[in-house]
Amino acid sequence: MSINSTFFAQLVVFAILVLFTMKFVWPPIAAALDERALKIAAGLAAADKAKSELSVANKRVEEELAKSRNESALRLAEAERRAQGMIEEAKAKATEEGSKIIAAAKVEAEQQTVRARETLREQVAALAVKGAEQILRKEVNASVHADLLSRLKTEL
Template sequence: MNLNATMFAQAIVFAILVWFTMKYVWPPLAKVLDDRALKIGEGLAAAEKAKIELTMASRRVEEELGKSRSESASRLADAERRAQQIIEEAKARATEEAVKIRVSAETEAEQFILRAREQLREQVAVLAVQGAEQILRREVNAGVHADLLARLKTEL
């Protein structure tokens, strides 16, 4: 066998292999590589889009948090004002009630004092009548009368 013929045959086989690879192997492989590159590009674009959306969502979240904070602070301030108002109203009602109770108690005390005085007057009158009865029943004696009057004083 001749070295030139072997080299020529190998060159023809190599050319057939190149042609076969270019015709049947390379196009599907190139298509797979192109599809993969397209998917990677789409993934990168989606990642960039997601990053932008995340940034926008973060801004919206911060804005909503700011609104919520200001709204909660406003509600808290309103609640504190309302609480102060309720406290003031309760104090006013309590003061009015205390005045009513004091007036009622003073009136009741005055009535009790008047009743007590009236009872004392009745008791003094009864005692005076009893004392006069006892004086009139006994004989007229200055020592005995002084003793009765002293007892009458202690009873009063």
């Protein structure tokens, strides 16, 4: 292989091509690559930030869920306590109403007993008069013997 002028010419053309490439072609390519690297880095940073925000948000959600579970448990306990109070109050009212009904029934029964006794006294007096009429075989005047009959009623 012989070194001749074409080799030197090719070497000069190559050097000019390298200088041209380094001066005009390489800087926009390097800038585009640097810009792309910055975008990728920014995207990765945003992804990491979003991941940490998601983690924080998940923790907040869990805290809120626990808080709402506790509140709902407290509300349920309060509702059960109120329900028990209402039941006890209803039982007390029902017992009171039952006592009133029983007392009224006792009063009514006593009144019916008194009326039944009065009715029986009247019937016994009437039977006594009829019995006396039949024994004497004559009519007994009720207006004359009213005092006798009222005494008989009181004795019965």
